[in-house]
Amino acid sequence: MANENLILDKLTEIANKLDEQNLLQKTTLNFNEACKYLDVSPSHLYKLTSTKQVPHFCPQGKKLYFRRDELDTWLQRNRQSADDTPTDAADLVIRSRRS
Numbered sequence: 409m410a411n412e413n414l415i416l417d418k419l420t421e422i423a424n425k426l427d428e429q430n431l432l433q434k435t436t437l438n439f440n441e442a443c444k445y446l447d448v449s450p451s452h453l454y455k456l457t458s459t460k461q462v463p464h465f466c467p468q469g470k471k472l473y474f475r476r477d478e479l480d481t482w483l484q485r486n487r488q489s490a491d492d493t494p495t496d497a498a499d500l501v502i503r504s505r506r507s
Contacts, residue, residue: 431444431445432476434476435475435476435477436473436474436475436476437473437474437475437476437479438471438472438473438474439453439471439472439473439474441474442464442472442474442479445474445476445479446479446483457472462474462479462482463475463478463479463482
């Protein structure tokens with residue numbers, strides 16, 4: 409019985425990895441695929457689309473679709489430099505102590 413469960417767990421893991429690989433091959437994602445790709449909840453993605461914060465398509469006014477390359481660009485906006493962070497944090501601490 410334990411071997412069967414182990415085999416089922418491994419098969420499930422393999423199926424999930426295949427789904428991930430298929431997702432990376434697609435250029436256009438549906439709503440559920442975009443949630444998985446962005447690692448966000450459906451309610452959060454609905455909020456982002458309703459406020460037009462994330463690029464999307466809504467043909468015929470029903471289903472939502474996303475271009476994977478546009479999502480990648482959207483994810484990479486507002487990049488923070490790793491070099492600036494320690495200096496900014498130190499400046500903030502110094503300023504807060506002066507106040």
